[in-house]
Amino acid sequence: MDLETFENSLSSPKPPEKLSRTLQALWKASKGDWDGAHDLVQDDPGKDAAWVHAYLHRVEGDTFNANYWYRRAGKPSASGELITEWRAIVKALLG
Numbered sequence: 001m002d003l004e005t006f007e008n009s010l011s012s013p014k015p016p017e018k019l020s021r022t023l024q025a026l027w028k029a030s031k032g033d034w035d036g037a038h039d040l041v042q043d044d045p046g047k048d049a050a051w052v053h054a055y056l057h058r059v060e061g062d063t064f065n066a067n068y069w070y071r072r073a074g075k076p077s078a079s080g081e082l083i084t085e086w087r088a089i090v091k092a093l094l095g
Contacts (some may be wrong), residue, residue: 003091022048023093026086029056047073048093054078055085 001016006023009016015027021040029037029052038056041049054069059082070077078085 001094003087003094006090006094020048020093022046022052023090025049025052025056026090026093029059030086034059051075051089055082055089058082058085 006016006027010027010030015024019027021044025037025040028034028040034056038053041053041056044050044053050069050073054066054073054075055078057063057066057069058078060066063077067077
C-alpha cells in the first residue's frame, strides 16, 4: 500500500484490513476519532506507536505531552502543519 491508496481508503467506513495498529490509529485520527486512535497506541511500548502518540497529542494541542512522546520515539518535536506530519508518518510506517 502507498500513501495515495491509504488516503483514498479514508472514504470507507472501516480501515483497510491488515493495517498495523499505528496505521489504524492514523486512519482513525484522520476520520476524527481521536479517542479510538489514542486507544490503539497508548499502551504500545514501540517507537512507532510513540511517534503516533506524539502526533495525537499535538493534534489535541498538548505540546508538553507531545514532546514527551517525541522523545520516546527518538524523533524531533514537530512544529509544521499537522497534515504534513500525518503524511510523513503514514509514509514512514508504510515503508
